[in-house]
Amino acid sequence: MLYIVTVLAGGAVQPGYDPLTDPISALTAAGRPDIKWIEAGFGLYNLLLMAFATAGWTLADSGWRRVFVTLMVTASSGLLMWPFAMDMPGVPVSAGGLVHLGLAGVASMSTIVAVWLSIVNWHRLGQRQMRRFSSVCLVVIALSGAAAAAAAVLDWPIVGLLERLTIGGFLFWLAVTAARFCATSSLAPTRSSN
Numbered sequence: 001m002l003y004i005v006t007v008l009a010g011g012a013v014q015p016g017y018d019p020l021t022d023p024i025s026a027l028t029a030a031g032r033p034d035i036k037w038i039e040a041g042f043g044l045y046n047l048l049l050m051a052f053a054t055a056g057w058t059l060a061d062s063g064w065r066r067v068f069v070t071l072m073v074t075a076s077s078g079l080l081m082w083p084f085a086m087d088m089p090g091v092p093v094s095a096g097g098l099v100h101l102g103l104a105g106v107a108s109m110s111t112i113v114a115v116w117l118s119i120v121n122w123h124r125l126g127q128r129q130m131r132r133f134s135s136v137c138l139v140v141i142a143l144s145g146a147a148a149a150a151a152a153v154l155d156w157p158i159v160g161l162l163e164r165l166t167i168g169g170f171l172f173w174l175a176v177t178a179a180r181f182c183a184t185s186s187l188a189p190t191r192s193s194n
Contacts, residue, residue, distance in 0.1 A: 002048065003171060006041030007164075021157045023148075024167065025086035025100065032088070039082060046078035052178060063121045064181075070114040077107035108145055111170045115141060118177055130180055133173075140169035 010027040011019045013034075017027065028035045028042070053071035060068060080103050087097035115138045122131035148162035 002041060003045045003167075006038060006045065010035075010038040010041070018160065019164070020161045022089070022160045023086070023152065023163050024160070025081075025104065026089065028085055029088045030085040030091075030094070030096065043079065043082055046075045049078070049174075050075035056181065063117075063124060067114050067117045067121065070110045070117060073110040074107050074114065077103045077110065081107075108166075112138065112142055112145070115170070115173055118173075127180075130177075133176060137169050137173035141166055141173070144169065 007019075007024055007027070011017050014027055014032065028039050050072055053068040053075060057065050057068040057072070081100055084096045084099040084103065086100050087094055093101075115134055119131055119134045119138065122128075122134060144162050144165035148159055148166055150156075151159045151162055
């Protein structure tokens with residue numbers, strides 16, 4: 001919820017920002033004024049994601065620990081982006097902008113790996129519904145993420161929309177998986193068809 005509120009509120013107050021065409025990182029692009037509270041919102045989101053991943057890692061078996069380690073990588077990449085802002089659209093790419101792009105790539109790949117590993121774990125636990133749900137999320141995240149990358153390179157005016165599908169798919173997966181993980185008293189393999 002914090003991430004969604006930060007993106008919505010930040011987009012509403014940034015002059016000239018278009019959520020359909022502009023990437024989410026453009027909210028805190030280099031040179032934008034009055035972005036400290038937006039950066040703080042993203043920073044707090046990443047700290048909360050890291051706290052969740054750390055707590056999950058301490059409670060889970062080795063299969064689930066792999067999921068939580070990849071979530072730690074996602075959160076760490078997000079935190080490390082803070083001093084390396086995206087360059088404003090139309091401005092030549094700076095060294096900091098290149099670091100930002102690299103960290104964004106790491107965060108994107110680690111989210112895909114986390115969802116894929118959760119599918120493996122839900123299969124191992126005999127949880128068919130969660131396996132199917134996570135599989136649908138993985139398809140949405142991977143396809144919209146690839147389309148967003150292509151749109152950015154080809155300068156299509158839908159980068160913002162595609163990014164929101166990608167991150168929205170991840171956030172939906174994260175919320176449902178966290179709720180299911182917290183509600184499950186035992187994560188030992190079963191023959192359940194849930």
